[in-house]
Amino acid sequence: MVIPAAGLGSRLRPYTDDRPKSLVPVAGVPLLWHLLGTLHALGVEEAIVICGYRGARLRRELADCPRSPRLVFVDNPDFERNGSLLSLAASRPYWTDGFTHIDGDLLVRPELLRQMVHATANVIAVDRTREHAAIDWKTEVRHDRIVTVSRDLPPARTSGEILGFSHWTPEGARALADAVDDMVTAGQAQTEHHVFAMLHAARKVPVTPLYTGGGQWFELDNACDLPAAEAFVTAG
Template identity: 30%
Template structure:
């Protein structure tokens, strides 16, 4: 089996952080999003991981090659024309093996070994209250009959969460080729759901499996929600002399915490320094400095400096905010 991770997106909703860091390398619970995904992939029997890159691709290559021994192929996506276009670029490397597609900005909680063991094409879904923001699956007898991308009038509340297991890879390649040749687009982009619908219309059965824990890291609020979920899975929480730590938290061993109250749901990255502050529900980046602050629901970028503030922050890398 091969795993494909599309990680070429701009991440515009996560600016200013994605001005300097690719979305898939933004940190949650002490590790980049991509790291959490690759940790799960490492538990599977995989012949190759294909990562589709564009913005800050060299940063992604460096991170993956420095931290994982998986066999990895990087595919450059020069034009951002949709998920279907990205998977079409990877199609020459399917080599007849089943593929597992996992979006590079998604953290999930599901047993993929169980999904793979069924030996059937299957897509991860999750019940949502407002399906208009997602691709949705219409299902009959546990088989998909129709896929729609962000419908204005939803006919299902099953959102497609960005995990796809496909065994009929030759048929998927043909469907992707057909989609490209006919210029079949939805909302101006080549969607993977359109290619999968071509397969379904030709009689290929694709089932669904429930993903009870699904965390999209595409916006500040969802990044913080993902951080909260991942922290809740930790078994050990550090103590810091002279400070109050309220689990769950992640504090890097190289971070410095002085006379502060941290938690719940706080991640502090390598080399960060926090003093005389009260922080909850926040992510503090590498070598960031926070002093005399009360903050919540905040994202503080790498090397940023924040002093004498009381509010919610979204501060990019190497920024400085202080009282004057």
Template identity: 30%
Template sequence: MRAIILAAGQGTRLLPFTRQHPKCLVPVGGKAILDHQLEALAANGITDVLVIGGYRIDRLEQHLSHKPANQRPGLLLNPFWPVANSISSVWTARHQLHEPFCLLNGDTLFSADLIAAALDHAGDGINLLVERTEDFMLDDMLVAVEGERVRAVGKTLAEGVAAHRSMGFIIAKGIGPILYVEALDEVIGAEGGHGRFHHAIIDRLAWDSAVRAIEGDGSSALEIDRPEDIERWQAK
């Protein structure tokens, strides 16, 4: 399985940490977020990794150049990152999405055990790792789940519709890559599509009941969105 890490954005809410470095290189516990992710993926046998960069990609390239050649992820530039949303990073990697893959946000820490559980529970098709919660944050990607199926995804779902939030980890197996690429083309090709979050692809697939929800342990992952999140992870 290939892993695609979306790491093109700056992360202005993490300033001043992101003044000279992309968000994925912000150190947490003495190690870059990206390195935490690579280690968790490798612990699960996933070493075929492609990083989608944008902001300060020169720093990202320099960081990766210090890794042994057999452990060095591929790096691909998303040239649209300043004027488009995260769906543009997925579009940049579209030719890498025709085989089984997992796709993750470049600003979220996952334990190796959480990734292992997600991979173990993933079924044929599209799978989204979610966390049940009553404590939603302002910028959460909300998820409406019915049984084991995702019914809707978005930041502005109606009150009471969502009891989960996305943990930013997608797994595509079997027919999943084909479904995902078809939905990507449809969403980004619509009016204003370049301004959508990549979760809009999952929302489109959810119309056809094509996305399985995998409920994960929220204590084993954390989105590093603000400086206080770094402290929260280090206090674990």
């Protein structure tokens, strides 16, 4: 399990003035504790956490989580320039046998997390219930394969919202590593989101959607999201 948690969380200020986004309290405990507890309950043995902003505090407070897989911390020293692609790349030594990836600001219901952890193919979570105008990263699916990701897809081509939640087989992980290398060589590491590395990998190996819907996940993006995040957690 790879969990990028290196970003500045600037849209959550002032809550992130002294801590990373994944430590912002939600229902009385740090945000990432909820995910770690669910992973532990599912029997996941190890989680790779990518650190950056306020990394020392992240390590310290995650180590105090009472129910958690074994934690391995990896640093992304370039988190201020691009916390997305370079954070993903920092975890590459752990991709050999395939891996599951989930962004550190996501809350996910246990059943959806179980489906992803136990996937046997390359899959990315896609919410097909969101209104088009509310979707940030839009994705197009054709013949059960992810073929396009863009902020600007028209409604007729939009199959749903792609989430920061995916599973990669060993073959898929190799294709993803090649895509990351190509983007870094092309000087795109500072400008492109990691979702585009996944899209490039999807042109070499099949990547299918794991469809989900409202109520199965929640992303903590800004301060206005905090009440809804707490409601998501307390609803269980």
